[in-house]
Amino acid sequence: MVKKLLLAATLTAALSAAAVSARQLGTTPHAIVACGATCTSSDVCKRPCFCYGLFNGRTTGVCQPEGPPPGPQYKK
Numbered sequence: 001m002v003k004k005l006l007l008a009a010t011l012t013a014a015l016s017a018a019a020v021s022a023r024q025l026g027t028t029p030h031a032i033v034a035c036g037a038t039c040t041s042s043d044v045c046k047r048p049c050f051c052y053g054l055f056n057g058r059t060t061g062v063c064q065p066e067g068p069p070p071g072p073q074y075k076k
Contacts, residue, residue, distance in 0.1 A: 039063045 032046055033039045038060050039051040045063035053061030 033063050035063050035065060037063050 031043045033043045033051075034046050035049040039045055039062065040060055041051070041054055043051060043063075045051050048065050049063040050065075050067075051061045051063055052067050
């Protein structure tokens with residue numbers, strides 16, 4: 001009886017570990033990128049930076065604390 005219980009517990013633990021491994025392999029990892037480094041849309045920039053430059057079809061940007069500089073100011 002004890003052998004059957006141990007076998008069932010071992011089998012349950014092995015199946016649980018396999019399910020967890022399969023789930024971890026199926027998820028996309030998110031990299032934490034340092035400020036000043038190149039980033040993609042799936043990366044997370046280290047605080048206080050954000051990934052800027054992901055517009056107009058671009059797939060990469062730069063982690064920086066502030067957005068791009070404003071355009072030229074025209075005086076009226």
